[in-house]
Amino acid sequence: MSIREKLLDLVFPPRCPFCGGPEQSVDGRGCPRCRDADLWIPLADRVTPGEHYVRCVCVGWYRDDLRASVRRFKFGGRQGYAAEYGKALAESVRLFLPGAYDCIAWMPVSAQRRKERGYDQAELLARALAAEVGKPVRSLLVKVRDNPPQSSLDGRARRDNVAGAYAPAPGAEAPGLRVLLVDDILTTGSTLEEGSRTLREAGAAQVVAAALCRTPEQKKKA
Numbered sequence: 766m767s768i769r770e771k772l773l774d775l776v777f778p779p780r781c782p783f784c785g786g787p788e789q790s791v792d793g794r795g796c797p798r799c800r801d802a803d804l805w806i807p808l809a810d811r812v813t814p815g816e817h818y819v820r821c822v823c824v825g826w827y828r829d830d831l832r833a834s835v836r837r838f839k840f841g842g843r844q845g846y847a848a849e850y851g852k853a854l855a856e857s858v859r860l861f862l863p864g865a866y867d868c869i870a871w872m873p874v875s876a877q878r879r880k881e882r883g884y885d886q887a888e889l890l891a892r893a894l895a896a897e898v899g900k901p902v903r904s905l906l907v908k909v910r911d912n913p914p915q916s917s918l919d920g921r922a923r924r925d926n927v928a929g930a931y932a933p934a935p936g937a938e939a940p941g942l943r944v945l946l947v948d949d950i951l952t953t954g955s956t957l958e959e960g961s962r963t964l965r966e967a968g969a970a971q972v973v974a975a976a977l978c979r980t981p982e983q984k985k986k987a
C-alpha cells in the first residue's frame with residue numbers, strides 16, 4: 766500500500782473497490798450492495814474470441830461504478846484495489862481458461878507513463894491474479910512507443926495506433942510458452958491483439974487473455 770493510499774484510508778475508510786460503497790468486498794465478488802448489481806457481465810457473455818489470442822475472459826462492464834473504480838485504480842493512486850480485482854478475475858479465469866496457460870504476463874504501459882504514475886496497473890492486476898491462481902508472472906512485453914490513448918480513437922484507427930507499439934522484453938524467452946495476457950480494459954481488443962501478435966512472433970505457443978472489464982459497446986468480430 767502506498768503512502769498516498771494510507772493517507773486516503775485515514776480520511777476515507779476502506780470501501781468496496783467496485784462500487785465505492787461503505788461495505789467491503791468479499792472474495793472479489795463485491796460488497797452486498799453491488800454483488801447482485803448489473804456491474805457484472807453474465808457468465809454466458811464473459812468470453813470473447815480473438816485472432817492472435819484464442820479467447821479473452823472479462824468480468825465486469827466498463828461503465829458507471831466499475832468505470833469509476835478502474836479510473837481510481839489507474840489515476841487515483843488506488844493500487845490496493847488490485848487484490849480484489851485479482852480475486853474477481855481469478856474466479857472467471859479458473860472457470861473459462863483452465864489448463865490453457867503456464868505463465869501470466871501483462872500489457873505494459875511505457876516506461877515514461879510508469880514513471881509518472883508510479884506503477885503499472887496491468888502489472889498489479891497480473892500479479893494479483895497470479896497470486897490467486899498460483900502461476901508464475903513473466904515480464905514478456907515492453908511498450909516501445911507512447912501512442913495516443915486508445916480512448917481517443919475508434920475502429921481501424923485503434924489498430925493502427927497500437928501497431929508496433931510493443932516488443933518482446935529484452936532477455937524474455939517466449940518459445941513454446943502458453944501465456945495468459947492481462948489488461949485492465951478490453952474495448953475493441955486491438956491492444957490485446959497487438960500484444961498477443963508480438964508474443965506469437967516471439968515464439969509463444971498460445972496466448973489467452975483476461976481483462977477486468979469490457980466496454981458494453983464492444984463489437985463482436987465478424
Ligand SMILES: [Zn+2]
Pocket residue numbers: 781782783784785786790795796797798799800
Ligand atoms: Zn460494492
